[in-house]
Amino acid sequence: MTRLSHELPFGYEAFSAWYESLRRSALEPARQTFCRILTDEISRVEVEFGPGRFRAPQSRLKDPVRLWAKLHLPKYRNRITALDAISEVIDDLVGVRIVCTNKSDVAKIRRVLDDLVRLPAERSEPDFGVAVEEGSDRDYIREPKDSGYRAYHLNLLTGVPRIGGTTIVKGELQVRTLLQDGWGELTHEDTYKPGQEVPGLVSLLSLRMGELLATVDDIAEDIQGELARISQEAVTDTVSAPETAPVLPVIPTGVSAEIVLAEAARLVSLLDRPTPLAQISTQLRATFGPQVSTDWLGYGTFKNFLLQAVPDIHVVPKGPSYIIPPGAEPDDSWPTSLRPS
Known part of the structure; x- marks a missing residue:
């Protein structure tokens, strides 16, 4: 367990009050905006590829106690010089997850995300709905983490109107397949964070499970590809002249x-x-x-x-x-x- 060995320039009481204010005024509105716009984008994809392949976005706000512990990690501690610096340093105060059926569906979502405006993190003009932070893409499907974790990540940006101006809120989007999401649930991936000690056997078994499920993901991709080929072939608008008398289709008894x-x-x-x-x-x-x-x-x-x-x-x-x-x-x-x- 990581020890909170460094003092921050503010106490937990001040942090808690700051977080609650930010949660109400900016984080919660941003979470709703991310989910609303991503749901709309998924609906567009479903027009072409059909419903049911993409789950509705799941979202959450960072738990304040876990955030407090995270701030004390060496990776972040020296960069947190004031309360307002927290939202600049921590990417996942708002988290959104999209779960897809298989890897080809992740690629379809990525295509949608590539069409969104890409902006530097310091962008402050309120003239966009949701944008992508430039350079924030992390492809853990192509290059899995050592733990076996696989997903595609990037940071989203949105502007939330507040008294005195607009606050830019950053959120982390994760796009996973069903099996990749199952890996996270089965290994309790969210339980262990950077800087925390993971039992050796848990690390080994989690990695093995990730590799096995990645193989199954590849098989599922092959199945989906073959089913798509058959479906498209069935509606091809061509009729060839039969060399022999046509064979009438056999459909279930009682079905006309x-x-x-x-x-x-x-x-x-x-x-x-x-x-x-x-x-x-x-x-x-x-x-x-x-x-x-x-x-x-x-x-x-x-x-x-x-x-x-x-x-x-x-x-x-x-x-x-x-x-x-x-x-x-x-x-x-x-x-x-x-x-x-």
Whole structure:
């Protein structure tokens, strides 16, 4: 256990009062802003890649007792010359985490983050919502920590209006896969902080678990890639002339073409924005079996099948090909290629 061997230029009582004031006036509003804007950005990604691959952002404010202990570590102690210096030195007073299904989904979130404005940490003009601090990226997926920890980190910045001006608040964003997040939960990664002694056996077993889960993450990535390939192949808008009589698809007993068409229509009725054809195809194949995509019940292509189910939809053959549901109006969440020029 790290000893608090150095005195700070302020006591715990003054620190506690400072932290509570900052929490109410700046940290909590910043946390809400980070989560709101990141949730909006995830919604945009889901338009292209489908829902369920990205969990809603989780967030927390740094516990004041743990922060007090952290301030006494040699890494920070000599840099804390006054209370206001704490928020300049400590990156994670606000913490936000996004959990994705697998590594390709982490890459999709990174692409969104790369589109955000990148600003130096001292930026003070309140003309942005959320920005990324320049040079704050830490890729622990490519280069894991010695403990076995894997995730992608960067610092976010936002401006919080206060009496007398705007306060820039910094927060740390972590992006992890489900398995990487599970590693943190199973090893109690948050229990042991820099400067604290971790039992040797815990370190060894945690590292081994991290390496095993990284291998499983790679396998999950391969599975996702193959499923995506199959889904896209099932909606490819090509029909080749059969050399022999067509083989009628075998679907479960009691299921008629009308039932499959009705289910397709129901799925489309739930949409309110553009959705890749492959998403609807995947849901139908999961419900009725892959046989339904054999000649799509005699309609040849998935597009023809879907137009039979919902005649007034619009199919845009751009990128993965999108369904535009009836009545949908373009907004900023639509992929750029689908917005009116």
